[in-house]
Amino acid sequence: MSEIYEVQPSDILLRWLHPGQYKWDEGRATSAAFRDEEMSVDILCLTTLEESYARAKKINKNAIASLEVLFVLEKGLEVIHSPIEGNHAHAIVLGKKSGSIPKFLAKNSKIEIYPPSEN
Amino acid sequence: MTSNSFINTKQGEFSFDTKSINESAEQFYNLYSQNITLGAYQNNSLGIPKSSTATEPNISKPLKTVTKHVQEFYTFEYLKKRRLNKSQDTRTDFALVVDTRKQEPFDWKKTTNAYQRIVHLADLEDKWDGYNAPIFSKEQINVALDVYSKTRTYAIDRGLNFSKVEPFIAPCSDGSILFEWAGKRFPSRQLEVYIPKEREAEQSFEYLKSVEDSEGEEEEGKLSLNKLYHVLDWLFKLDGR
Numbered sequence: 001m002s003e004i005y006e007v008q009p010s011d012i013l014l015r016w017l018h019p020g021q022y023k024w025d026e027g028r029a030t031s032a033a034f035r036d037e038e039m040s041v042d043i044l045c046l047t048t049l050e051e052s053y054a055r056a057k058k059i060n061k062n063a064i065a066s067l068e069v070l071f072v073l074e075k076g077l078e079v080i081h082s083p084i085e086g087n088h089a090h091a092i093v094l095g096k097k098s099g100s101i102p103k104f105l106a107k108n109s110k111i112e113i114y115p116p117s118e119n
Numbered sequence: 120m121t122s123n124s125f126i127n128t129k130q131g132e133f134s135f136d137t138k139s140i141n142e143s144a145e146q147f148y149n150l151y152s153q154n155i156t157l158g159a160y161q162n163n164s165l166g167i168p169k170s171s172t173a174t175e176p177n178i179s180k181p182l183k184t185v186t187k188h189v190q191e192f193y194t195f196e197y198l199k200k201r202r203l204n205k206s207q208d209t210r211t212d213f214a215l216v217v218d219t220r221k222q223e224p225f226d227w228k229k230t231t232n233a234y235q236r237i238v239h240l241a242d243l244e245d246k247w248d249g250y251n252a253p254i255f256s257k258e259q260i261n262v263a264l265d266v267y268s269k270t271r272t273y274a275i276d277r278g279l280n281f282s283k284v285e286p287f288i289a290p291c292s293d294g295s296i297l298f299e300w301a302g303k304r305f306p307s308r309q310l311e312v313y314i315p316k317e318r319e320a321e322q323s324f325e326y327l328k329s330v331e332d333s334e335g336e337e338e339e340g341k342l343s344l345n346k347l348y349h350v351l352d353w354l355f356k357l358d359g360r
Contacts, residue, residue: 028302097293098325099339
């Protein structure tokens, strides 16, 4: 059984983006990518950007945004390490994300891997 | 009808999953799989299906296209036709034809046209975001198109160029549809409106108004379609404030 990691405020989370959720001409993620009540992410310290990207590419997702746990906690959300088969770094950001929260998360996210320009 | 059927075309044998296509047709257009015959477009002519499930090898000229569905870049088209049976009663049959000319996937990067982005939400399959995002139903897309139409009418009523009013449409991972007025086009006041996944008795949409240069100045709530003008007037500073 995988050991459960206690997420720290200083940790970084990685979130895959669908090209429709990305504002191409401005190079930013939109609120659309941060709305799920149980939002899946990867914990960067338990994986690498390249590994997370490889998992995303397997299902044709090709952009990744990062987000500091600090911002997630600021909005009263919880991050729980929840390993799944094939991904020990998987975690869930728990909590209802309506109103200003998705916009706040999008604004404070950083694009780590941009979608390929030929897509 | 079996799940996998085959069409014999000039390009060779082509197989496709009729079960998922029929399920989509049932969901979207209340078409049922009885009386569905198979055919294939080849350079605008109908081919002869190889599948033994075909009940009618020669398909007469169709009267009307009911729906199109794109699966793996091939277009499947349901055609509705009427014919007389032996007792001279009319009967409506549906034919499924496959356009074997390969289609290009929708380009979410280049296409910023709001209407096209809304319509192509129907292309997104289950778990389209790589996580658990659900598909978008025809009903929900129609509601989004109603809101889109309302914004077009708003632009006309206010004498605004629609390119200035047009929202950015994005599919949300929770199954809602985002109408966004934000970013470089809207440096001071910004607006988000969400079309929910589930239809409510009194259709209302979640909204968020925010002022970029004023920290903490935000307003969120729910609005109905007939209140859309109010928030748009606020966005374009036509409300006197």
